[in-house]
Amino acid sequence: MPPRKNPTIRQKRLGGELRKLRESAGLSIDAAAQVLECGKAKISRIETGLNGIRAAELKALLQAYDVKDDTLAQALADMAREGRRRNWWNRYGDVLSGGFADLIELESKADSLHSWETILVPGLLQTPDYMRVLFRRGRLDMPEGELEEHVRGRTLRQGILDDPDRAPELRVVLYEAVLHAKFGGPEVMRGQLSHLADMAQRERVTVQVLPYTTDSHRGVNGPFGIVVLPEPETDVVRTETAVSTLYVEDDAQVAAYKLVFDQLGATALSPGASLNLVRSLARRL
Structure with a gap:
């Protein structure tokens, strides 16, 4: 081979x-x-x-x-x-980094996904217009055709949430700043927040917001994601730097990240209160 x-x-x-x-x-x-x-x-x-x-x-x-x-x-x-x-993401090998392809592969097998975000809506819950703004900001010289390939790849990645047999449970905690960002202007953000509210009502999706008024929390070291895999595989934590995606597989470190995520969820608004806040902000735009 x-x-x-x-x-x-x-x-x-x-x-x-x-x-x-x-x-x-x-x-x-x-x-x-x-x-x-x-x-x-x-x-x-x-x-x-x-x-x-x-x-x-x-x-x-x-x-x-x-x-x-x-x-x-x-x-x-x-x-x-x-x-x-050969999986679907192999078709996008020219535009997907190795780290991103690894993430897609892990997500395709996950029992559940946990995400703590401080700046951006997580990729699985992004609208195409929101994606386009982020991809353009990330690479100002990106050709339009390549940009659309990135959008198609991320949209296909979101398909795991629509699979009635294999959809993982998705738990997201967002810092309130994510909802107030103006990526792409009011129209793009209104569409993104409305989509976020719609997704938050799905049975296997939970969205919580950590408000500005929280005086301290455990997520100050930045965003991360946890991929919970079926036994006997080991769960994986994903973190990102400016130039690469890093994966943590050490059991003790993964357990520490899980504890931080659980504490963030306990501190954040309830799913119902979070949904009301997202809807309210969408209406104001």
């Missing part, structure tokens, strides 16, 4: 698990290479996510590593299979 130029987070996690299993079994890369009758470089590429792995190869390695946990073996097989499957 050819090496992946930009390994996804799923491939990195699969490779990391295989490395840990090999080390726990006390085997060297040389020994693993002998199992697959391949060079050491291939094992290294598998363990760093640069190479995928075939089902027969994975089975051989798990036997060599004396893995008897059927649930773990099935989870790793699922990861390997997903790494080979």
